[in-house]
Amino acid sequence: MINFKKMSPGRIIVLGFALVVLTGTTLLYLPISSNEGVSVTLVDALFTATSAVCVTGLVAVDLANTFNVFGRTVVAILIQIGGLGVASIGVAFILLSRKNVGLKERILVKESMNLNSLQGMVRLVKSIITTTVFFEGTGIILSFLVFSKDYSPLSALGISIFHSISAFNNAGFDILGDFKNLTPYKDNVLLNLTTCGLIIFGGLGFYAIREIKQKKHFKTFGVNTKIVITMTVTLLTLGTVLLKCTENISWLGAFFQSTSARTAGFNTYPLGDFSTSGLLTLIFLMFVGASPGSTGGGIKTTTAFVIFKSIYSISANKNCTAFKRKIPKESIIKAFVIMTLAGLLVCFNTFLICLIEPQYTFLQVLFETVSGFGTVGLSTGITPYLADLSKIILSFTMFCGRLGPLTMMCIWFSRTPSSLSYPEEKITIG
Template sequence: MARKKKKFLIRFTPPQILALGILTIILIGSVLLSLPAATVSGRPLAFLNAFFTATSAATVTGLTVVNTGAEFSLFGQLVILALVQVGGLGFMTMATLIALVLRKKISLRERLLLQEAMNQSSVEGIVRLIRKVLTYALIIELTGAVLFAIRWSFDMPLGKAIYFGVFHSISIFNNAGFDLFGSIPDSKGSLMEYVHDPFINLVAIALIVLGGIGFIVMVDLLDYKETRRLSLHSKVVLSATGLLILLGSIVIFIFEFTNPNTLQPLSFTSKLYASFFQSATTRSAGVNTIDIESMRQATQFFIIILMFIGAAPGSAGGGIKITTFAILVGAVYAMSRGREEIVFFRKRLAKDRLYKATTLTLLALFLIIIGTMALSVLERAPFLIIMFEITSAFGTAGMSLGLTSELSVPGKMLMAVLMFIGRLGPLTLAYALTPKGGKELYRYPEGKITIG
């Protein structure tokens, strides 16, 4: 039986196995969430709604068609939480954890799968990296849960505060955006009740950033005391993340400063908290402290750009990834200065990095354009709202302007597909659907095309 299973798996490439793994997790989650025990009412949830919720959880998106806190029972919420955890860390990472617990040997093929899942260039030290990832993730989630529980114990019974702390720490760290505040009467939803609270803001932002920079960078930072150096990848991710959060905070602060439905009623300090929080969360986390629907259209369009960029490779976030964006900006800078090479921190990048970044960006743009056109046909809503929802699904950002909960059956299916592609990555999906190509044995003569 084991040999047959191995032979069956050998037929598939690592990207194909990753795609099948995520799809399997989604289907299992859909079945569990459609059980009567998963809802507060005891009535089975419509399978499409269960499938949409499972897809949103497994792809750590956070878009919902039903109220998570009010509609799902404790069993349903725990299923969602398990899907978020597996989806955030990656099913191959969780499978490795089980193998390590059972003291099973990690085969070369499994190491190749882990290499693909973690966006590593080599299998060397991959199992050691997974051990560190699991340890650090658990410590961060536990710390976040304790801090949240302490704060919320002043607002609710201790048992509920602990549960809320665990749920939201895992959800926010994995950039999923699911929240339980819909179960509290008169609650505004998400973390909007805590827009003035510096403690909740800082803890949540720390979890968002740590979950969004990627495990590779996290390991690099924690090993800095020993190594006394950071990799080029870590330097680019950290600097680009800092710059984007700062830029986003400034733009949101300026655009929303006089908006009576968002920042205007807040104190100056709360305005700063809210601007900083929304800038950090929009690239993938999905929680918010001010009403996204009430923002000005200019701000909403700016958020679309941030969601499209997304988080770092090897993280729980989506989008084209911040390193892709950095490479494209680097290429524009190099070309405008008459240089032929992209240089970051005195290191030049190979040209294949630019080809990959350009390909990924164009594929993502095509998907969003096609998805926006399709949803415009299926749903009656303003164009900006439709583009916002599509970008949020592809970028696994979980932000919504209210359309997702009102989607038709075809609209839900389209959004579920985009969430799946967004989590897997357009390039990985393309590799999964494309047969293995051999090395070209010849080169064509060079030609020239006029540009500009």
């Protein structure tokens, strides 16, 4: 019997996500989820459920051609749970039932959102729900204006709801059919900008969004929010310029792909036709990903910022600072640990898939693996044709990417600090 009271918050969060994945797998595997005459293998059901809960967007089967309305609804619900987080959903249900939120639930939200304090957890969850409803509701209305021109009103509404949930939660799933994603709408300014807006705000992080709403001026924001905004603007601009320079696409397309690579996974151009330099640009953006406490994955914008700043400070023999604040050593160490663990995970899983799939190039496999870790969902087109073992490896990669490599490591080790200490001695480095 599992004793939840004695279990660490990290293990409860991992177990919660795993249970949601297994539930989703079971539902998608059942015949009631599939179109008539279509059967789904257990591995493909597991892969789809994992991709949905981890808000990735990599697909082994085409959603529109494989799943019926019930199956697509299951996928949309899994995306919503995965994007908001199991802990936040649990607290929301407690609030709806008008019960008190206990200390254990507050700690779970704090751990799942990577926050430093328990203060204001209930208010934060309320803000998360209202923010989600506002942005997804707005996305549904604007998307409907586009899809209603090509589909019947009822079909357009269903597609708009699914698309808005997928975009705000940085999932990248589509139900347009034939793996075409948003390529038919590459020149539609309204749908492109609506999707980009949902992706950007979904990737900022709920804590940052709440602070922006409350304080409104950049100078009054906390350091974390300033870093999130600065890195978001920098990466979006850098990605747009690099993609425009390396690929034969429009400025709108370059901006869209730069935004989507930040863990969303939509594409308006076939990525299999991109050059090596273009794919490397996308790999970098996918690896960095979104911001802490958001619906996206990756090592996070704050992690990348701290790494870059610490490298500069060490080279210049200065203190590591940001916006007139000193960055703690604990944060610097944690940033390098996260990047190292993420790099090892990506490299090892890429190596395994390369062994299993020798017919694909190293860059193709690396792209899919980084896309899985960053919970992005962009693909060069090889995912549906991978062997079952490769899909299982990618599923594990997505799971680790959504929960974070440090969280996955910590569930196996005690986080209680040891009282044992040894004499210090310097080691020659470099």
